[in-house]
Amino acid sequence: AQSVSQHNHHVILSEAASLELGCNYSYGGTVNLFWYVQYPGQHLQLLLKYFSGDPLVKGIKGFEAEFIKSKFSFNLRKPSVQWSDTAEYFCAVGYSGGYQKVTFGTGTKLQVIP
Amino acid sequence: EAGVTQFPSHSVIEKGQTVTLRCDPISGHDNLYWYRRVMGKEIKFLLHFVKESKQDESGMPNNRFLAERTGGTYSTLKVQPAELEDSGVYFCASGPASTDTQYFGPGTRLTVL
Numbered sequence: 001a002q003s004v005s006q007h008n009h010h011v012i013l014s015e016a017a018s019l020e021l022g023c024n025y026s027y028g029g030t031v032n033l034f035w036y037v038q039y040p041g042q043h044l045q046l047l048l049k050y051f052s053g054d055p056l057v058k059g060i061k062g063f064e065a066e067f068i069k070s071k072f073s074f075n076l077r078k079p080s081v082q083w084s085d086t087a088e089y090f091c092a093v094g095y096s097g098g099y100q101k102v103t104f105g106t107g108t109k110l111q112v113i114p
Numbered sequence: 115e116a117g118v119t120q121f122p123s124h125s126v127i128e129k130g131q132t133v134t135l136r137c138d139p140i141s142g143h144d145n146l147y148w149y150r151r152v153m154g155k156e157i158k159f160l161l162h163f164v165k166e167s168k169q170d171e172s173g174m175p176n177n178r179f180l181a182e183r184t185g186g187t188y189s190t191l192k193v194q195p196a197e198l199e200d201s202g203v204y205f206c207a208s209g210p211a212s213t214d215t216q217y218f219g220p221g222t223r224l225t226v227l
Contacts, residue, residue, distance in 0.1 A: 004156075032214045043117070044205065044218035051214070090157065094214050101147065101159035101170060102216065 002027035004093050006105035013081050014113050021076040021108050023091030033074040034092040034102065035065055044090070050074065061085070086112045116140065118208050118219035126225045132194040135222045139188070139208030146189050147209075147216060148181060152202040160204075163189060164211075175200075196226045 007022040025031065035047040048059025055067040065076045074091060091105040119138045127133050139146050148160040160179070161171040165186035174181070178197070183189040193200055203223050207216035 036218070043220050044207075046215065046217075049215065092157075101162055101173065102214075103159065104149075104157040106154075106156040 002031075002093055002095075002103050004091055004103050004105040006089075006091050006108050008108045009106065010109045010111070012111045012113065015083055016080050017112075019076070019078040019081045019085070019110070021089055021091075021110070023074045023076065023105060024072050025074070025091075025093045025103075026072065027093060027095070028072075029095065032094040033065070033067055034094070035059065035063070035074070035076050036090040036092060036104075037087045038090070039087045047076070047089070081110075081112050083112045083114045086110060118206055118217055120204075120206050120219040120222050122222060123220065124223045124225075126227065127196055128227050129198055130195045132192065133196055133224060135191045135193075135204050135206075135224070137189045137191070137206030137208075137219060139206070140217055142210065143208035143217075144186070144211040145209040145213075145216070146183060147207040148189070148191055149205040149207065150202050151205065151221075152199075157205065160191075193224075196224075198226050200224060201226045 003026045005024045033050040036044045037047045038044045048057050050057045050067045058064045063078050067074050089108045092102045094102040121136045144165050146163040149157050151157045159173040162169045163183045166183050180192045203221040205221045206219045209216045
């Protein structure tokens with residue numbers, strides 16, 4: 001069974017600081033990778049996804065993530081965070097080619113201080 | 115286009131009672147998924163429908179949980195009888211056929227007292 005590890009449970013940053021949230025997964029096969037975000041009081045939303053191709057993926061709101069196959073990692077980055085990025089971020093992994101269940105990490109709560 | 119909707123948004127019941135959660139997917143989405151998040155833990159897969167058929171129900175905790183998707187449209191998840199450990203947020207997601215992308219609903223927060 002695949003598993004997803006998010007190393008940071010709670011991150012506090014000042015505005016304009018750079019962000020990197022770690023994500024590692026355990027499955028050795030071909031995977032689809034996702035980052036979801038849940039802003040306070042809102043739905044889970046897809047930030048970005050990787051299915052194949054360029055391992056550096058750009059998403060909405062200036063976020064990007066890099067898939068490093070050799071490290072089983074898919075870390076999320078943003079060069080300069082804003083107060084509005086305060087939210088909970090979830091890394092998720094699905095088997096490639098199957099419209100199947102997605103395995104989520106435990107989530108990272110990001111608090112951005114103005 | 116309307117998103118995934120879930121009803122109710124909150125439910126508070128006593129142990130031993132029955133609760134039914136409803137999910138209306140985005141129109142035309144064949145794939146429908148149920149997930150649950152117990153407080154502080156990861157979001158866990160419960161089951162996956164393709165149209166009205168259960169594709170994968172490996173995540174259902176036990177036989178107190180019953181999911182249906184009659185006609186391949188909306189889905190219900192019934193918990194009978196509810197136990198304290200069933201408390202959590204139940205998410206529904208839907209997605210078009212032949213894709214892994216899932217669109218999530220707002221969730222139903224279930225509290226079992």
